[in-house]
Amino acid sequence: MQGERQPGAGVLIHVERVARDAPSKTYRNIDPENIGLILDQIDHTILSIMTANPSVSITEISSESDLSIRIVRYHIEKLRKKNVISRESSKKAGRWIVNI
Structure with a gap:
């Protein structure tokens, strides 16, 4: 869906994710310079668990989170590419670093 331009308000973006029969719609007014840092509800859930x-x-x-392993891996990889998270040390004995 195309964003609508509003004077002085950036870009209006519609994000929709479906996770196990629980649709969630999020409308965000995003500054065009930070458009790559959009985090959805699943991202926030994963970050919350990692922080705790x-x-x-x-x-x-x-x-x-009651999400499939495949969905969790997808979102973790997305967060890594955006440098929101990183992994310190090994896969088994390591820990997550949340950079925001």
């Missing part, structure tokens, strides 16, 4: 327990595994995030 930095050594949490993807399987544990999946279990706590």
Whole structure:
């Protein structure tokens, strides 16, 4: 869906995600310079879990958030590409670093 320009208000963006029969719609007024930093509800859920327990595994995030492992991996990779999160040390003994 195309954003609508409003004077002095940036771009109006519509984001829709469906997670296990729970549709969520989010409308955000975003500054065009920060358009790459849009985080949806799933991203916020994952970041919240990582902040509470930095050594949490993807399987544990999946279990706590009631999302599939595949969805969690997709969003983690998206957050890594945007440099919102990073992993310190090894996969098993490491911890998540949230950069925002």
